[in-house]
Amino acid sequence: MRDWNSQGRNREARLARTASLARGKRVPAADARALLEAVLEPGDRVCLEGNNQKQADFLASALASVDPAKVHGLHMVQSVLALPEHLDLFERGIATKLDFSFSGPQGGRLAKLVGDGKISIGAIHTYLELFGRYFVDLTPQVSLVAAQAADADGNLYTGPNTEDTPVIVEATAFKRGIVIAQVNELVDHVPRVDIPGGWVDFVIQSPRPHFIEPLFTRDPAQISEVQVLMAMMAIKGIYAEYEVNRLNHGIGFDTAAIELLLPTYADSLGLKGKIGRHWALNPHPALIPAIEAGFVESVHSFGSELGMEDYIRARPDVFFTGPDGSLRSNRALCQAAGHYACDLFIGSTLQVDLAGNSSTATLGRIAGFGGAPNMGADARGRRHASPSWLKAGREAGEGRNTIPRGRKLVVQMVETFREHMQPAFVERLDAWELAESAGMELPPVMIYGDDVSHILTEEGIANLLLCRTDEEREQAIRGVAGYTPVGLKRDRRMVENLRDRGVIRRPEDLGIDKRLATRDLLAARSIKDLVRASGGLYDPPKRFRNW
Amino acid sequence: MESLSFEYRGGRPLPSAPPVTLVGVVGSGNLEVMVEPADLGGVCRIEVLTAAVGFGPIWQAVMDDVFARHPVADVRISINDVGATPAVVSLRLDQALDAFTGGQP
DSSP states (O other), X not given: OOOTTHHHHHHHHHXXXXXXXOBTTBOOGGGHHHHHHXXXXXXXXXXXXXXXXXXXXXXXXXHHTSOTTTSOOEEEEEEEOOSHHHHHHHHTTSEEEEEEEEOGGGHHHHHHHHHTTSXXXXXEOBHHHHHHHHTTTOOOSEEEEEEEEEOTTOOEEOXXXXXXXXXXXXXXXXXXOEEEEEEEEEOSSOSSOSBOGGGOOEEEEOSSOOEEOOTTOOOGGGOOHHHHHHHHHHIIIIIHHHXXXXXXXXXXXXXXXXXXXXXXXXXXXXXXXTSOOEEEOOOOGXXXXXXXXXXXXXXXXXXXXXXXXXHHHTOTTTBOBOTTSSBOOOHHHHHHHHHHTOSEEEEXXXXXXXXXXXXOOBTTBOOBOBTHHHHSSOOTTOOOOOHHHHXXXXXXXXXXXXXXXXXXXXXXXXXXXXXXXXXXXXXXXXXXXXXXXXXXXXXXXXXXXXXXXXXXXXXXXXXXXXXXXXXXXXXXXXXXXXXXXHHHTOOHHHHHHHHHXXXXXXXXXXXXXXXXXXXXXXXXXXXXXHHXXXXXXXXXXXXXXXX | OEEEEEXXXXXXXXXXXXXXXXXXOTTTTSEEEEEEEOOOTTOEEEEEEESSTTOHHHHHHHHHHHHHHSOBSSEEEEEEESSOOHHHXXXXXXXXXXXHHTTOO
């Protein structure tokens, strides 16, 4: 007779081993390591909550300190590797296998550990893929998450940085896994319930508040005039022409410049109410002037941003907030929203090849993907129409005998040379060499060329939707690649022909006066300007204050 | 530091000598451009002092395009570059020459 409840019985056995440690759901911080050693079994799939912003850092250090003789061979399934402890687990043999999405700050060390055979990578995912696999074949047996507060029943209040917590806990709790939360404080009543207590097994009050990284704060003082020019081109050549109202911006100064040009340049073109109304976006401080100017109607967020709490609380018509007034973010839902409900993704990159494939991979670093590929991909499952989606679809289908269908706008915005004269356009992505050296099955491509609709540089906009052959596509890319070796090898006659057809458009073709491309056009030129624009509600972290 | 010099002929002289135009600030921006009228027998001369050595051919290509966009004569352009990218150089030169010629091509 088959046992149909082996997972339930295994859960009971694990809980029985913790009997002496917990009082109700509460476990003292001093017993965190003992709790983990009691609950975990060798080979477990474990999610140690690591987000873009919020980190379960106390539980990370507790897990890194367990006895490898008792706990070993863990299979870590988490979206972000941000803390040194995330990799200490592998160095100490506590964990051996890894499925993840993004490892930006730990990318160099990760590559080294993979090279030394200490880590076996299952796959590098986009966020939605990894979250999807939590419910298919990578369901965690134990999850270690972070929240702001818990009550005696284990109800969790995450505060503004809810991020990955709901998707992690849902997958774990409903497959008879164990959920352990670190919280900043124990309270009688949580301000709102972000995670129901019935889904949480243990709560530990951390000796210090969990770490949060202000990842999406860009100081306007660092935006260059070339970035202002490129932002003008994005607004006039893409946002206005396609009537882009539902969008996501990548991280970086290029897109921060667009945000800061909405109340000035876009307003001067009469575009208020016509572009940029609905956003899937973290609460970027650089968006404050556009919100104040009345451009922005709604913002749903993956996570929050440090210092934006009071501003968000004072603008509930714009942000998604709870009855307590603070932001409710949700990475999985915002990623899904960005993929299916946004008409445009625009982001920066490090390298673009002749087919328009773009990559941020560099040799010696395994940095992963994060959210850009879910945002920056045509949603082939999408069926609802919008003006920008239909126009892009018409351009892509023109002259082809295919059934009418829309297209997402996926824009790669990049200066032709990066710092130290590194060309952004290359014949061959570094991703190929990284894939070979790290034994990956595929070169890590951030945005595939066949998803890219436009490439925008200081030299112009290449509309890849209008290209009909691989050769046209290559010349359209060379035609905006500036003075890089790729750009200098353009066929000048063909590029001029593409320009005549509007496949390539220069600033002058768009009617952009380059003399206006100065920092004076930015709605805020410093962090202090952003504070002022917010009416003093934005409270930037110390490292962004110079006054 | 490297010193580069470029000369172009066939430009159009300006009807009246405009005042000296200065664009950009070294240090904050990374590039300083000065455009001034000069009696050069119809030549446009561009003098570059650059911190990045070995990019002569790229400067040549950038300057060829700048002169194609702004064919001026009897003008001296002095550039003091502290590692600016060609994008910055092109933009600042376009801005300086637009200001200098008052928008005349």
